[in-house]
Amino acid sequence: MPCQLMPIEVHPILKGLAEHLLAEAEVVQQEVNLESMLVVLPTKRARRLFEHFLLDAAEQRGVMVVPPEISTPGRMIDQFVRPTGLPASPVALELVDRQVWMDLDPSQREIVEGPNATETGRDALIRRMAQLHADACEAMVDFENILDMIPEGVAGGEERRRWEVLLCWQRARAERMEALGLQCPQCQRVQSVVQRDVSQGWYSRVVLVDGESSPLRTAFLEALDQLGLRIDRVVPAGALPEAVEPFRGPDPEGWSAPHIQLSDASIHVADGPQDVGALVAGIVKQSEVERTSDLTLVCPDADLEASLQSILPELGVPARVSNAGLQLDGALGRLLHATLALLGGGWSEVEDALRIPGFASAVQAEERVLEDVDRSRRLCVGIHLEDDKMGGRADTPKSVRELCVRVEKILQPLRRSVGLAAADAIVDISCHFLDQGLPERSRGESREVAASIQKFLEEFRSAPGDLIQAVPAGDLLKMMLRSLSSETLTPNPEDTSVEIVGWMESAFDPAPLRIVVGMNETMIPQLPSPEPLLPDSLRQQCGLSCQRTRTARDAWLMWLLESSRCTGNLVHYVVARESSQGDRLLPSRLLLPDLPETVDRLPRLLCDDLDQSMRVEELGEQPNADAPAVDFPMVPAVLPKVDRVSVTEFSAWLDSPLRFVLKKLRLDQTITPWRAELDAMGFGNLIHGALERWGREEITNGPTESASSIYAGMKSHLMAYVDDMFGKKRPPALQLQVEIAQARLKAFSVHQENLVAAGWHIEHVELHFTDRKSNHPSAPPTIDPLIREVTPEIVVTGQIDRVDRHLDGRRYAYDYKTGNDGSKTAEKAHRTVLKDGEIRWHDLQLPLYRQRLLEDGTGEVDVGYILLPQHLKKTRVDPLVWDLSDFDLANKCVDEILRRLSALVTSPLTDAELEDQGAYDDDRFGVLWGNGLRSVDAEDEELE
Numbered sequence: 033m034p035c036q037l038m039p040i041e042v043h044p045i046l047k048g049l050a051e052h053l054l055a056e057a058e059v060v061q062q063e064v065n066l067e068s069m070l071v072v073l074p075t076k077r078a079r080r081l082f083e084h085f086l087l088d089a090a091e092q093r094g095v096m097v098v099p100p101e102i103s104t105p106g107r108m109i110d111q112f113v114r115p116t117g118l119p120a121s122p123v124a125l126e127l128v129d130r131q132v133w134m135d136l137d138p139s140q141r142e143i144v145e146g147p148n149a150t151e152t153g154r155d156a157l158i159r160r161m162a163q164l165h166a167d168a169c170e171a172m173v174d175f176e177n178i179l180d181m182i183p184e185g186v187a188g189g190e191e192r193r194r195w196e197v198l199l200c201w202q203r204a205r206a207e208r209m210e211a212l213g214l215q216c217p218q219c220q221r222v223q224s225v226v227q228r229d230v231s232q233g234w235y236s237r238v239v240l241v242d243g244e245s246s247p248l249r250t251a252f253l254e255a256l257d258q259l260g261l262r263i264d265r266v267v268p269a270g271a272l273p274e275a276v277e278p279f280r281g282p283d284p285e286g287w288s289a290p291h292i293q294l295s296d297a298s299i300h301v302a303d304g305p306q307d308v309g310a311l312v313a314g315i316v317k318q319s320e321v322e323r324t325s326d327l328t329l330v331c332p333d334a335d336l337e338a339s340l341q342s343i344l345p346e347l348g349v350p351a352r353v354s355n356a357g358l359q360l361d362g363a364l365g366r367l368l369h370a371t372l373a374l375l376g377g378g379w380s381e382v383e384d385a386l387r388i389p390g391f392a393s394a395v396q397a398e399e400r401v402l403e404d405v406d407r408s409r410r411l412c413v414g415i416h417l418e419d420d421k422m423g424g425r426a427d428t429p430k431s432v433r434e435l436c437v438r439v440e441k442i443l444q445p446l447r448r449s450v451g452l453a454a455a456d457a458i459v460d461i462s463c464h465f466l467d468q469g470l471p472e473r474s475r476g477e478s479r480e481v482a483a484s485i486q487k488f489l490e491e492f493r494s495a496p497g498d499l500i501q502a503v504p505a506g507d508l509l510k511m512m513l514r515s516l517s518s519e520t521l522t523p524n525p526e527d528t529s530v531e532i533v534g535w536m537e538s539a540f541d542p543a544p545l546r547i548v549v550g551m552n553e554t555m556i557p558q559l560p561s562p563e564p565l566l567p568d569s570l571r572q573q574c575g576l577s578c579q580r581t582r583t584a585r586d587a588w589l590m591w592l593l594e595s596s597r598c599t600g601n602l603v604h605y606v607v608a609r610e611s612s613q614g615d616r617l618l619p620s621r622l623l624l625p626d627l628p629e630t631v632d633r634l635p636r637l638l639c640d641d642l643d644q645s646m647r648v649e650e651l652g653e654q655p656n657a658d659a660p661a662v663d664f665p666m667v668p669a670v671l672p673k674v675d676r677v678s679v680t681e682f683s684a685w686l687d688s689p690l691r692f693v694l695k696k697l698r699l700d701q702t703i704t705p706w707r708a709e710l711d712a713m714g715f716g717n718l719i720h721g722a723l724e725r726w727g728r729e730e731i732t733n734g735p736t737e738s739a740s741s742i743y744a745g746m747k748s749h750l751m752a753y754v755d756d757m758f759g760k761k762r763p764p765a766l767q768l769q770v771e772i773a774q775a776r777l778k779a780f781s782v783h784q785e786n787l788v789a790a791g792w793h794i795e796h797v798e799l800h801f802t803d804r805k806s807n808h809p810s811a812p813p814t815i816d817p818l819i820r821e822v823t824p825e826i827v828v829t830g831q832i833d834r835v836d837r838h839l840d841g842r843r844y845a846y847d848y849k850t851g852n853d854g855s856k857t858a859e860k861a862h863r864t865v866l867k868d869g870e871i872r873w874h875d876l877q878l879p880l881y882r883q884r885l886l887e888d889g890t891g892e893v894d895v896g897y898i899l900l901p902q903h904l905k906k907t908r909v910d911p912l913v914w915d916l917s918d919f920d921l922a923n924k925c926v927d928e929i930l931r932r933l934s935a936l937v938t939s940p941l942t943d944a945e946l947e948d949q950g951a952y953d954d955d956r957f958g959v960l961w962g963n964g965l966r967s968v969d970a971e972d973e974e975l976e
Contacts, residue, residue: 035257035278038239039269044542045596046078049241049266050085053100054093062095068236069100072108077354077533078241078540101235105242109252110217112231113224117215123488124214124495126511127503129162130155132205140197144565146767164566165202169218170246171575172226175199178566178574183902190771194565212496222248230255237262241540243588245281247575253279268595274587287584292591292622298603299551299623300646301637304610305336307647308549309343314646315604316349316530319545324350324530328543332535332555335612340532340549347648350529354537356474356521359481360513363389363470364462368513371461374443375506379405382439390468395438397431404429446505451497454505455489458512474524484519488512539592546593549606552617557586564768583621590622607637674933676803676817679830683875685929689945716850719773719900720833721757722750723848727797727834728812735793743781747774776850776900779907783898787836787909792844796835801884803827818884823930832881834898841891845881846898846909854901858912861897862922871921876929878912879922 042048049071057064073079079102090097103111120128133141133154145154168174179195209216224230225248238253238261253263257279265278274286300315302308312329321327329351331337337353344351359365370385385391386402398404408429442464445457462485466478492500492508533541535556538548550556560568560579572578593603607619619637674696685692726749736742754770800814818828834846849856862879864872878895885893896911 035253035263035265037276037278038264038266040266040596041269043268043596043598044540045266045268045592046082046241046540047085047089047542048596049239050082050089053239054086054089054095054097059095063098064090064095065098066100067098068234069239070108070111070235070237071100071102071239072105072242073102073540074105074242074244075536075540076104077537081540081542100239105244105249108238108249109221109225111235112233112252112256113221113229114231115215115217115220117220118213119217119220120209120214121491121495122515123491123511124499125162125216126159126515127495127499128205128208128212128214129158131499132208133158133161133201135204136197136201140200143197144194160563160565161198161201164198164563165205166218167571167576168574169222170248170577172222172247172251173574173576175202178570181570181573190768190775194768198565212498214496221252225252225255228255228258230259232256232259232261235261237264240265240281243282243592244581244585245279246577250280268592270595273591276588282584282588284581284584287587288580289583290587290591290622292587292594294594294605294623296633296636299605299607299633299637301607301609301642303642304608304614305339305612306343307642308336308606308608309340309347310647311606312340312547312549313344313347313349313648315547316545317648318646319602321545324528326543327530327545327547328538328541329530329532330535330538330541330546330548331532331550332558333550336550336555336608337532339612344530351532352523352529354523354531354533356477356523358517359477359484359519359521360516362473362477362481362521364465364478364481365513365516367391367394367465367470368462368509371443371446372506372509372513374439375446375509382435390465390470393468394465395435395442397435397438401431401435404431405435408432446509449505450503451501452493454503454508455492457505458485458509459489474521477521480521484516485512488515535586535589539589539596544598544601545604546597546602547604547606548593549608551605551607551620551623553620554617556590556620556622557583587622673937675825676827676829677930677933679828679877679880682880682926682929683877685933686873686875689941693941715769715773716848718750718754718757718769719776719850720848721753722746722773722777723833724797725749725753727794730794731797735788737785737788739781739785742784743778746777746781750774750777772902775904776907779904780898780900783907783909791839792836794834795837795843797833799832799835800830801832802829804829815884815888818880818887820927820930822927823934826930826934828880828884828926828930830877830880830884832885835885837891843885843891843893845878845885845893845895847877847881847896848900849897850900854899854903854906857899858895858897858910862912873922873925876922876926879919880926882919883923883926 038052040048040052042051053066053069054064057066071082073082082102083099086097086099101111142149145157149157165175168178175195175198179192179199182192182195206216206219230252238256240253240263257263263278265276265281267276273291275283277283300311302311316327319327329340331340341351341353360369366388367385367390370381370388370391373381374385383402383405386397386405391397392399392401442461445460446454449457462482466482470478472478489512492503535548535558538546548556553559557579560571560577560582563571566574566576568578572580597603605623607623608617611617623637624633681692681695684695723746726746729745729749730736736745750770750773758766798812800812801817802814803817805814818830820826820828832845833848836844836846838844858878862873862875862877864874866872878897882893882895894911896909899906899908899910901907
């Protein structure tokens with residue numbers, strides 16, 4: 033039976049789905065049997081809600097119901113694919129991953145780990161490799177496929193060499209699993225789907241309620257369809273803004289930039305977490321909801337969630353998360369973490385442990401022992417537990433000496449046990465801690481945490497003996513704490529506080545009032561975790577989950593949230609302007625629809641004019657009228673008069689007048705989140721910075737003639753620049769980019785040698801023409817800006833990467849280009865000449881550089897690019913070969929743009945100019961996230 037969409041008209045959507053399934057089912061003797069149906073729901077909470085609605089609907093119809101099987105998208109395939117061997121548990125997989133990696137040749141591991149790998153860094157790397165393996169299986173590719181997609185020549189082959197090692201690890205992992213008689217669950221799923229080894233079982237129908245898919249799930253659903261199963265994908269009734277395919281779900285291409293219309297009345301702006309709390313409390317108060325169950329808060333960010341938990345009760349809104357907290361945040365978890373720290377620590381860790389409830393009684397310590405330890409440490413500077421200075425002095429308190437003995441007594445079983453004995457030692461110390469009568473945050477907490485520990489250790493004990501026989505207790509304890517780090521406690525059913533749920537729960541919550549806080553970039557849509565081994569662009573090319581698929585999923589959830597609420601139910605969105613750490617935040621791209629709504633909405637989202645009427649004051653406090661307002665003038669009320677233009681802004685106008693206007697609104701001043709790797713702009717700045725320093729040395733010491741000496745100088749300045757900017761400890765992704773930069777500079781050194789041999793030497797680097805002079809004593813000298821006769825009130829500014837002079841007096845102005853392709857020549861970048869002779873201008877950068885230098889009257893000027901692309905063989909000097917008439921046409925285009933900018937205040941953008949969206953149409957949020965914008969200096973904002 034063909035896969036199809038199932039429109040649901042009754043909302044909330046899970047309630048409508050339950051009623052729909054019962055209404056179309058056959059009733060036999062007052063019973064509806066749905067056990068041959070599999071319902072796929074995205075979260076456990078959605079499952080509980082659906083079960084509740086199903087039972088409620090059955091009661092209203094006066095029938096009994098045999099419920100369907102319910103699964104999550106990740107576990108759906110396991111209902112139809114039966115293992116042909118012994119599936120490896122997560123514990124066994126982690127042990128195999130580590131042992132296989134450690135069995136590789138040290139020289140191979142160093143290619144990926146780097147020369148100074150630590151145990152902590154190695155553990156993190158192995159977990160990343162395991163996750164990459166799982167992601168690759170979900171995309172139905174392996175590491176060999178990924179290696180084939182990495183281009184030759186990057187950083188001299190460094191990236192490919194890394195993936196060659198990873199491929200060796202993946203193959204050795206498969207051999208090791210086979211030797212142990214274990215089966216990798218991810219590989220088994222892929223193999224079964226590819227070979228169509230899928231069993232229908234007792235199911236006749238699958239109902240999908242999720243918005244995220246993958247190549248493996250799509251192929252699996254196609255296999256079920258061929259078996260004759262009925263497959264329904266649930267969607268809200270009505271027109272969809274983008275395509276939703278029955279097998280694949282929401283199309284990532286369309287849903288990554290959806291056309292979702294939201295009312296401005298439902299969008300609110302707040303400063304930091306405190307103001308967000310005041311705004312949320314005000315919305316709740318004005319809504320007049322009478323029960324906390326009628327209200328749900330949606331928060332996608334853990335830091336903001338923690339802040340709201342402490343802020344909202346003070347404003348009269350009791351709030352709690354949808355669980356009772358992380359299991360290991362309680363007393364038993366903290367004691368086990370302290371024990372792990374003691375195994376590799378000393379007296380400082382003992383002091384920390386003594387502050388945890390239950391530890392002092394576990395080691396039978398006296399009440400004042402913490403004070404005695406602190407005093408002895410100050411007197412003796414004691415560090416290690418076995419430090420003689422702490423126990424050998426005559427004035428050392430007896431309590432400290434006894435404490436040392438007792439701490440060692442509980443640690444000894446962990447220090448000397450391995451394998452099964454290590455598991456027993458962890459059980460013993462956990463039971464010992466539980467016997468101390470630990471405090472509980474919720475009823476039954478200790479029992480729930482103990483059950484999770486028992487389950488983990490049972491998986492460890494069931495692993496093959498060859499895997500576990502040499503695992504020390506300390507490593508096992510670390511594995512266990514890491515495995516349980518995200519496990520949560522069951523919430524207290526008697527707690528009636530307002531529930532704070534995650535973003536994935538928002539669309540399925542039935543509360544009449546839902547408030548989504550944190551509608552910001554990096555939160556919704558959430559950024560994927562930085563992956564040094566596989567950048568996002570390559571993940572997308574390989575079919576792995578990436579930023580585009582994450583954005584598409586979140587857009588689908590937002591559409592579901594809006595379109596599946598009952599009439600009269602409200603959803604409010606709160607945009608925070610500052611994070612808990614004080615960093616500025618951008619509004620989520622999901623709040624920015626097509627033009628002209630985006631242009632109208634941006635000033636309200638980003639300016640410093642906030643609506644204070646909806647906020648509530650903190651209980652017991654009066655507002656301080658003298659308190660300064662938050663300084664957040666990101667967007668002026670109107671576009672200021674344009675009296676200065678940088679040379680790079682001409683390309684923005686030529687591409688899209690709208691993009692130019694948005695850039696003039698200073699939207700590039702937002703602080704972006706830290707990333708483990710540089711984006712394209714940051715990587716370009718890295719090479720620019722190194723070449724600037726090297727160029728200044730060349731000006732001082734004369735031209736270097738040999739390519740080897742030129743490269744040595746460039747490399748030295750690159751490493752000095754990197755150390756100054758990022759320090760000597762750098763993440764692997766950044767170190768890889770440094771090596772790529774070295775390879776590009778080495779390729780360019782040969783061309784620099786040719787320039788010197790031809791009689792050229794560097795006269796200026798980063799030559800800035802501007803009317804603003806820097807007050808910094810070490811700032812290089814500047815020259816006057818370019819002023820055109822047609823608009824003397826507008827100054828044209830810019831910064832030329834490099835100016836060379838020949839022995840005969842000629843000059844050459846260069847602009848460094850580090851774009852990966854290397855095919856965009858100076859000619860192609862500046863204009864396209866159509867068949868009828870019409871010129872379509874793209875950029876005016878080099879003609880403006882030439883014009884400014886000509887006005888000095890110190891020699892003829894040629895211009896061009898120095899291309900430093902990813903493909904090293906394409907490195908070259910690329911001149912702009914024009915005659916005088918071509919440059920005259922470029923100057924006429926400059927004058928036309930300046931005239932239009934001069935009249936912009938009195939004659940705003942026309943409809944035709946607004947419709948000319950250019951690259952803004954391809955990525956209408958690019959200017960917001962800083963794409964293509966060089967970083968600016970506070971003293972000289974037009975510097976580019």
